[in-house]
Amino acid sequence: MIPAIQIQNNAITLGKYRIAACPRALPSGRFAAQVSVASGQGSASTARIMSFIDDFATHADAANYSLAQGLDWVHRTTPTH
Template identity: 40%
Template sequence: MDFIHTTVAVGKYLVSPLIRHTDDGDFAASVSIRSGQGRGTHDRVMRFTPRFDSHALAHSYATEQGLGWVRERTGSRVVVT
């Protein structure tokens, strides 16, 4: 089982897509959204049920879901290029 991730910092949030290559040969996506510092750190993890044919598709989906969560809470327009 391998987890491959990158992080995107958005204000006080750190969005980390987590992609796993499954035994069936497809890719599973989840995302971690961390906020706070030190003992006040809070980490939300969302796991998604769709499976993807490629790492890139799973990564894109997880990133967009995480950034969408941040957008809902901050009202900001988050764009990753």
């Protein structure tokens, strides 16, 4: 079964994971890519924040890269049946 993907404001819900792009502006005017991969709810929730070395010319480019990396992480760590 393939889980449904929902997209909202630079965030994607894939199965039990919420993947959110968190780009940040750099002093140079470029953007750093960061992604949050969260699962669970309330006090049982966990989140992993990943930052990347590459920088990007636009906020959108950094967000797209972040989401792609987050999706890749989920696909690599989710067992297939």
